[in-house]
Structures are given as structure tokens and as C-alpha cells.
Amino acid sequence: MxxxxxxVFVSAVKLIGLPKSVGEIYGLLFSSPLPLTLDSLVRRLxxxxxSASQGLKVLRSVGxxxxxxxxxxxxxxxxxxxxxxxxxxxxxxxxxxxxxxxGTERLSHLNSLLASSHPADxxxxxxxxxxxxxxxxxxxxxLPLLTGLLD
Amino acid sequence: MxxxxxxVFVSAVKLIGLPKSVGEIYGLLFSSPLPLTLDSLVRRLxxxxxSASQGLKVLRSVGxxxxxxxxxxxxxxxxxxxxxxxxxxxxxxxxxxxxxxxGTERLSHLNSLLASSHPADxxxxxxxxxxxxxxxxxxxxxLPLLTGLLD
DNA sequence: CAAATTGTTCAAATTTTCTTGAACTCCACG
DNA sequence: CGTGGAGTTCAAGAAAATTTGAACAATTTG
Numbered sequence: 001m002x003x004x005x006x007x008v009f010v011s012a013v014k015l016i017g018l019p020k021s022v023g024e025i026y027g028l029l030f031s032s033p034l035p036l037t038l039d040s041l042v043r044r045l046x047x048x049x050x051s052a053s054q055g056l057k058v059l060r061s062v063g064x065x066x067x068x069x070x071x072x073x074x075x076x077x078x079x080x081x082x083x084x085x086x087x088x089x090x091x092x093x094x095x096x097x098x099x100x101x102x103g104t105e106r107l108s109h110l111n112s113l114l115a116s117s118h119p120a121d122x123x124x125x126x127x128x129x130x131x132x133x134x135x136x137x138x139x140x141x142x143l144p145l146l147t148g149l150l151d
Numbered sequence: 152m153x154x155x156x157x158x159v160f161v162s163a164v165k166l167i168g169l170p171k172s173v174g175e176i177y178g179l180l181f182s183s184p185l186p187l188t189l190d191s192l193v194r195r196l197x198x199x200x201x202s203a204s205q206g207l208k209v210l211r212s213v214g215x216x217x218x219x220x221x222x223x224x225x226x227x228x229x230x231x232x233x234x235x236x237x238x239x240x241x242x243x244x245x246x247x248x249x250x251x252x253x254g255t256e257r258l259s260h261l262n263s264l265l266a267s268s269h270p271a272d273x274x275x276x277x278x279x280x281x282x283x284x285x286x287x288x289x290x291x292x293x294l295p296l297l298t299g300l301l302d
Numbered sequence: 303c304a305a306a307t308t309g310t311t312c313a314a315a316t317t318t319t320c321t322t323g324a325a326c327t328c329c330a331c332g
Numbered sequence: 333c334g335t336g337g338a339g340t341t342c343a344a345g346a347a348a349a350t351t352t353g354a355a356c357a358a359t360t361t362g
Binding site for chain 2: 004084106114117145146
Binding site: 019020021047049050051074 | 324
């Protein structure tokens with residue numbers, strides 16, 4: 001059962017370009033009624049402490065996982081965040097937006113290169129760069145709308 | 152210049168989980184005023200014929216590339232499709248929808264496993280599977296809306 | 303129809319990405 | 333302070349994905 005759920009998340013995270021271990025960790029937390037510590041993840045998934053640590057880091061950064069305080073235990077306990085809207089928003093914020101932002105710089109770099117290109121292709125290239133800029137602007141405005149469509 | 156444009160597309164396709172060569176091919180076609188043949192791609196990008204063939208296959212399947220007839224030449228010529236809406240729609244249709252569809256089967260499999268699970272965890276697992284089903288339904292309805300937001 | 307040209311396929315090689323594990327940092331506790 | 337537990341980091345190894353290239357199929361041409 002648990003394994004089948006984990007499998008679902010492994011496929012899902014691979015789809016969005018994150019490592020398998022991230023899917024395993026999230027899948028196990030999602031299947032677990034109680035918050036789990038790093039070392040239960042290590043034991044129950046048979047992954048290394050390093051993987052678990054790095055996987056949790058990613059999951060924390062996108063807000064897919066929430067630290068839970070447990071009295072009398074020094075270790076961090078984690079629970080899966082299950083609000084789809086939060087997950088998507090976090091993924092967009094941490095993984096997608098940064099790329100769009102670096103795209104802005106790239107576009108201005110392209111425009112500067114345009115100045116020093118053969119006049120022959122210049123008109124065509126210029127039109128293609130406008131097209132790129134248009135795509136970029138559209139993406140920037142649409143991405144944030146996405147979270148609104150959920151939940 | 153061309154190289155810089157190609158670079159943009161290489162990053163973009165890697166983001167959506169397609170191989171670099173697909174980005175190179177699309178980037179070159181996008182930068183080219185004339186449609187290109189498979190062997191010009193091979194020569195200009197220094198990639199193998201196999202890569203070019205497979206890359207074009209993917210690009211054709213998502214509709215990112217359009218065959219162009221050229222009189223007196225037996226070879227296929229390809230031009231980049233530059234309508235963002237078409238590209239996104241094609242990607243969703245070919246790469247994303249199939250996954251959501253297989254998700255439907257997976258969910259019913261999970262429900263069948265639920266029957267044979269320990270009654271103790273049953274209530275919790277059942278709620279989590281409902282959550283998954285809810286996500287699934289939401290995704291199915293939202294994905295197609297996406298293309299509407301573009302163009 | 304034989305030869306040449308175009309494109310595809312797929313196993314092996316390469317490259318890229320992920321995982322591991324050992325060394326390290328940081329605290330809490332005695 | 334010094335010891336031990338918890339978590340992080342990162343270089344090296346393992347695994348996965350991509351690319352290559354050679355064999356093949358299909359089609360056109362002389």
C-alpha cells in the first residue's frame with residue numbers, strides 16, 4: 001500500500017525534474033499518520049542520511065513538508081503538507097520563477113548581441129527575439145495565475 | 152548570436168525534461184530564416200544523425216516543428232512553430248495528459264489495495280487517497296485551461 | 303532493377319545526474 | 333569543557349539518461 005503511494009510520488013517528482021529520493025520521502029510522509037524523523041526515513045526507505053537530508057531540504061524549501069515539534073525529542077520531525085495550492089505555489093516560487101528571472105537578463109544580452117550582428121539577418125533575428133520577449137512576458141504573467149486556479 | 156538563442160532553448164527544454172539535443176534543434180530552427188533539413192542540423196550542431204532524427208520526432212509529435220515542402224528536394228525540411236499556445240498545447244497533450252491518464256488507473260489500484268489493508272491505518276490511508284484523488288481531478292480540469300491563458 | 307539517398311532503430315558508449323558515506327559542524331547535556 | 337547525537341556537506345562511486353554510430357528499411361532515380 002505504502003509502496004504504491006510512494007510510487008505515485010516518485011513518478012510525479014520525476015515528471016517535474018526532482019530526484020527520486022524526494023518523491024520517496026514525500027510519499028512516505030504523505031502515507032504516515034505521524035510526523036517522521038530523518039532517521040526513520042533513512043531506515044524505512046533504505047536511503048542514506050545524505051539523501052534524506054538533501055531531500056528534506058528541497059521539500060522544506062518548496063514548503064511541501066512542515067517541521068513538527070515533538071516534546072522531549074531533540075530530533076526534527078516532519079509532516080507532509082497536503083494543500084495542493086501550497087505545493088504548486090512553492091514549486092513555482094522556488095524552481096520556476098528563478099528561471100524566468102534569469103531569462104530577463106538573457107533577453108537583454110540577446111538584444112545587445114543583436115546590435116553586432118550582420119545587417120542581413122538582423123531583421124529576421126530581431127523579429128525572433130521579439131517573439132522570445134513576448135513569450136517571456138506571457139509566462140511571467142501567467143505563472144502566478146496558476147496557483148489561483150487551484151484549491 | 153545563434154548560439155545564445157540555442158542556449159536559451161537548451162535551458163528551456165531541460166526544464167521541462169526533454170533532452171538537450173531537442174533544445175539545440177529547436178533553437179537552431181527558431182534562429183533560421185529558412186527551413187532546414189536533417190543533415191544541416193547534423194552539420195551545424197555537430198550532433199549525430201540518430202540524435203537529430205529522434206529529436207525531430209519529439210518536436211514533430213508536440214507540434215513544435217512543421218515540415219515544409221521544398222520543390223526539387225527529396226529531403227524533409229523543417230521550420231520552427233512559434234505560436235506559444237500551440238507549443239504548450241502540444242506539450243500538454245503529448246507529455247502531460249498521458250501521465251494524468253495513467254494516474255486514473257493507479258488511483259483505482261490504490262483503492263483496491265485499501266480494502267486489504269490493516270483496519271488500524273485504514274481510516275487515515277483512506278483520507279490520504281481521497282486527497283490524492285482530489286488533486287488528480289483538479290489537475291485534470293486545470294491543465295486544459297492553461298492553453299486558454301496563452302496566446 | 304541496382305545504386306544511391308534519406309531517414310530510423312537500437313545496442314553500446316558516453317555524459318549527466320543522483321546517491322552514498324565519511325568527515326565535519328553545531329548544539330545540548332552532563 | 334568534552335562527549336555524543338543530529339544534521340549537513342561534498343567528493344567519489346553508482347545509476348540513469350542521452351548520444352553515437354553502424355546496420356537496416358524505405359524510397360527515389362537513372
